[in-house]
Amino acid sequence: MTATQDIAISVRDLKTFFYTNNRCNKALNGVSFDIKKGKTLCIVGESGCGKSVTAASIMQLLPTLSRIEQGEIIYHADRGDIPLHALEKNGRHMRRIRGAEIAMIFQDPMTALNPVYSVGFQIKESLRYHMKMVGRAAHQKAISLLKEMGIALPEKRVNDFPHRYSGGMRQRAMIAMAMACSPKVLIADEPTTALDVTIQAQIFELMDKLKREHGTGIMLITHDMGVVAELADDVAVMYMGNIVEAGTVDEVLRQPTHPYTKALLASVPVLGKGRNQDIKAIRGSTPDPLNRPKGCQFADRCDFAVAQCQTMPEETRITPTHRVMCWRYKELVPNG
Numbered sequence: 001m002t003a004t005q006d007i008a009i010s011v012r013d014l015k016t017f018f019y020t021n022n023r024c025n026k027a028l029n030g031v032s033f034d035i036k037k038g039k040t041l042c043i044v045g046e047s048g049c050g051k052s053v054t055a056a057s058i059m060q061l062l063p064t065l066s067r068i069e070q071g072e073i074i075y076h077a078d079r080g081d082i083p084l085h086a087l088e089k090n091g092r093h094m095r096r097i098r099g100a101e102i103a104m105i106f107q108d109p110m111t112a113l114n115p116v117y118s119v120g121f122q123i124k125e126s127l128r129y130h131m132k133m134v135g136r137a138a139h140q141k142a143i144s145l146l147k148e149m150g151i152a153l154p155e156k157r158v159n160d161f162p163h164r165y166s167g168g169m170r171q172r173a174m175i176a177m178a179m180a181c182s183p184k185v186l187i188a189d190e191p192t193t194a195l196d197v198t199i200q201a202q203i204f205e206l207m208d209k210l211k212r213e214h215g216t217g218i219m220l221i222t223h224d225m226g227v228v229a230e231l232a233d234d235v236a237v238m239y240m241g242n243i244v245e246a247g248t249v250d251e252v253l254r255q256p257t258h259p260y261t262k263a264l265l266a267s268v269p270v271l272g273k274g275r276n277q278d279i280k281a282i283r284g285s286t287p288d289p290l291n292r293p294k295g296c297q298f299a300d301r302c303d304f305a306v307a308q309c310q311t312m313p314e315e316t317r318i319t320p321t322h323r324v325m326c327w328r329y330k331e332l333v334p335n336g
């Protein structure tokens with residue numbers, strides 16, 4: 001078990017729903033996890049399972065047609081616990097926390113960078129707003145952040161506009177901006193999907209360094225099990241708005257228990273195993289979120305489904321850190 005002082009954000013039984021055309025999509029249907037200080041939590045799962053909605057719920061950046069229906073998001077700040085779910089999303093308190101104490105990086109850096117201002121101006125604006133740092137001190141800080149992110153000639157590059165940066169450099173600039181105020185938590189939503197693999201590796205190395213040297217708690221959303229193996233301390237596997245399995249990276253990758261986790265792992269090639277490995281795509285597709293099956297959401301695609309799976313499985317703890325939502329988990333525990 002993790003001591004409370006080691007947790008940066010705890011999410012408990014979070015339910016976030018979308019309301020469109022008088023219909024309700026239970027995008028998050030009771031999600032619980034912790035983002036620990038100085039650790040990386042990877043959230044994995046297929047498209048539409050709720051990864052981005054989880055991030056948007058924490059940041060209080062949900063679209064207008066959605067809302068948090070139930071549950072808690074507690075930010076354990078040095079000054080005390082702050083219930084983020086209860087803060088007004090555009091209120092002063094949330095604006096002070098967002099970007100400064102909890103920062104986010106996106107797949108597309110232009111989501112965060114404004115094309116009409118220089119990169120340096122944007123970093124300095126964040127330093128001014130959140131840290132009251134201005135003038136020469138802010139300028140020097142912007143340069144040192146770009147340098148820390150591995151941008152060559154930062155004294156010159158600080159004055160460039162984002163369009164003069166390459167894709168990888170923009171991503172670094174966005175991380176520099178996110179890190180400007182030394183956030184306690186960094187939420188990264190598929191931050192390297194659009195980049196080539198060498199740049200991808202450099203960005204991940206950078207994030208790992210931030211975690212080690214600044215004690216930043218990282219929540220990394222990814223499709224990529226290779227990235228999980230490389231970077232995660234903890235893993236949460238999502239399917240249709242539920243965390244179906246969670247645990248330490250060793251538990252989830254070495255002893256996957258939920259049929260969905262097993263299927264996800266079987267669907268990716270393993271480096272070093274050669275060309276003849278048995279790679280299996282997960283059969284079927286995710287159900288219509290507006291017309292969900294009654295019980296286990298994965299049952300229709302599951303090779304182990306039985307009649308009991310027509311009712312929603314309870315969450316069971318296999319170890320203090322490893323939990324699973326599957327009626328048949330006991331039969332499926334490796335060596336179990």
Ligand SMILES: Nc1ncnc2c1ncn2[C@@H]1O[C@H](COP(=O)(O)OP(=O)(O)OP(=O)(O)O)[C@@H](O)[C@H]1O
Binds near residue numbers: 054
């Ligand atoms: N702006 C929106 N309006 C209506 N429904 C939405 C919106 N954004 C997300 N949803 C719904 O919420 C659910 C969760 O979506 P979410 O974007 O979190 O998935 P995801 O796991 O991040 O997928 P991806 O990997 O494709 O980004 C889906 O059913 C999706 O259709």
